Amino acid sequence: MKNNLFTIGRLSEQTGCVVQTIRYYERIGLLPEPDRSPRGHRLYNEDILNRLKFILRTRQLGFNIEERRTFLELVDGGKYTCHKIRQKTLLHAQEIKRKIRDLKKMERELLKMTDQCNDGSGTDCSILATLFRN
Amino acid sequence: MKNNLFTIGRLSEQTGCVVQTIRYYERIGLLPEPDRSPRGHRLYNEDILNRLKFILRTRQLGFNIEERRTFLELVDGGKYTCHKIRQKTLLHAQEIKRKIRDLKKMERELLKMTDQCNDGSGTDCSILATLFRN
DNA sequence: GCTTGCAGCTATAGTTACTATAGCATGTAT
DNA sequence: ATACATGCTATAGTAACTATAGCTGCAAGC
Numbered sequence: 001m002k003n004n005l006f007t008i009g010r011l012s013e014q015t016g017c018v019v020q021t022i023r024y025y026e027r028i029g030l031l032p033e034p035d036r037s038p039r040g041h042r043l044y045n046e047d048i049l050n051r052l053k054f055i056l057r058t059r060q061l062g063f064n065i066e067e068r069r070t071f072l073e074l075v076d077g078g079k080y081t082c083h084k085i086r087q088k089t090l091l092h093a094q095e096i097k098r099k100i101r102d103l104k105k106m107e108r109e110l111l112k113m114t115d116q117c118n119d120g121s122g123t124d125c126s127i128l129a130t131l132f133r134n
Numbered sequence: 135m136k137n138n139l140f141t142i143g144r145l146s147e148q149t150g151c152v153v154q155t156i157r158y159y160e161r162i163g164l165l166p167e168p169d170r171s172p173r174g175h176r177l178y179n180e181d182i183l184n185r186l187k188f189i190l191r192t193r194q195l196g197f198n199i200e201e202r203r204t205f206l207e208l209v210d211g212g213k214y215t216c217h218k219i220r221q222k223t224l225l226h227a228q229e230i231k232r233k234i235r236d237l238k239k240m241e242r243e244l245l246k247m248t249d250q251c252n253d254g255s256g257t258d259c260s261i262l263a264t265l266f267r268n
Numbered sequence: 269g270c271t272t273g274c275a276g277c278t279a280t281a282g283t284t285a286c287t288a289t290a291g292c293a294t295g296t297a298t
Numbered sequence: 299a300t301a302c303a304t305g306c307t308a309t310a311g312t313a314a315c316t317a318t319a320g321c322t323g324c325a326a327g328c
Contacts, residue, residue, distance in 0.1 A: 009275065019276090020316060028314095039323070041276055050266065057265050062240050065314065075262060082259040086251045089261055093244040100237045103230050106196050110227040117220045125216040127223055128209060131191050132184065143304065153305090154287060162285095173294065175305055199285065 005035070005043040015052050022052065030055055030069060062096060139169070139177040149186050156186065164189055164203060196230060 012019050025031045026042075031052060035043045051072070058068045070088070074080035116126040146153050159165045160176075165186060169177045185206070192202045204222070208214035250260040 007276075018316080021314085023277095024315065037276095039276075050268070053268070054265055059314095060240075061244060062237070071262075071265070078257065080257060080259065080262075081255045082251055082257070082261075083253050083255055085259050085261050086248050086253050089244055089248050089251075093241055093248070096237050096241045096244070100234055100241065103196070103234045103237070106194075107227055107230045107234065110195060110223055110230070114220050114223050114227070117216055117223075119220050120216045122216055123212065123214060125214065125219050127216075127219050128205075128214075131188055131205070134184070134187070141305075152287080155285085157306095158286065171305095173305075175294095193285095 005045055007037075008042045008044070011044045011049060011052065014049060015056060017052060017056055025052070025055065028065065030065070030072060061092075063092060067092070139179055141171075142176045142178070145178045145183060145186065148183060149190060151186060151190055159186070159189065162199065164199070164206060195226075197226060201226065 006014075008019050008022055011017075011022060022031065026033060031048060034045075034048060037043055054075075055068055055072070058071055063071070067088070071085075074085065113127045113130050116130070118124075118126070140148075142153050142156055145151075145156060156165065160167060165182060168179075168182060171177055188209075189202055189206070192205055197205070201222070205219075208219065247261045247264050250264070252260070
């Protein structure tokens, strides 16, 4: 049951990643150029499937393309250390923490504005007043 | 002290918005085309200064260009109601809440991975193991 | 035998919200 | 005279895809 090849449509189904994105990842070098059928269709194997799944998990965790690329290079080269990867991951977690803080601030300010709003049908809106304050 | 005109550099200083962005906002219609000096330099007044400040505040609150445009149209047309603006703002706050939830989930997962990591110099990294799990 | 539909292909453009660059004109300071 | 600062326009670049146009080739239905 190993060693069977499948098309890009099957890879897309297996991973939930749309076809264009798969080809995009190949173009930018995250995925290798796969074998082709006589008709020129891409043929994938389990290795590439797993590699794509790896990429998609790092994507879901908010790593950008270059960060994903670095992870892959570390893995490919086998020259990573646990420490290096942990540092990278912690750094990323900190950035996410900062984003959360910023968004919470936004949320607080938005809710503060709506709190002061009478929600009426008139045109004396305290939200706009706040946005227009000097 | 009113009615004095100033250049784009001054507007930039007053608002903290870089010059290119001001011109960009003009191009996409958020800011009006201002008067020009004999040399063709843009000349701004207090009204445009306040309009730009308004735009920048909505930007800081995470409203995208089209949302900012809608706010401006409501204000320009005078045909807004307090209720409408409140709804718009609350909806936006909800989207931000959702983003915060997603980011918190990311953060938790990242920290969980690093927790299980021995942080050593070896190449048996539990973070990678987690990312590669099937 | 013909058409329709589907899956794949390449190359290219569009998206968001700016940011940066190239190449120009003009005014002021040295 | 020359450098520097500020302004101008038009255009390209950014991130990470997503969508489109126009093509090939296979299989099924009429």
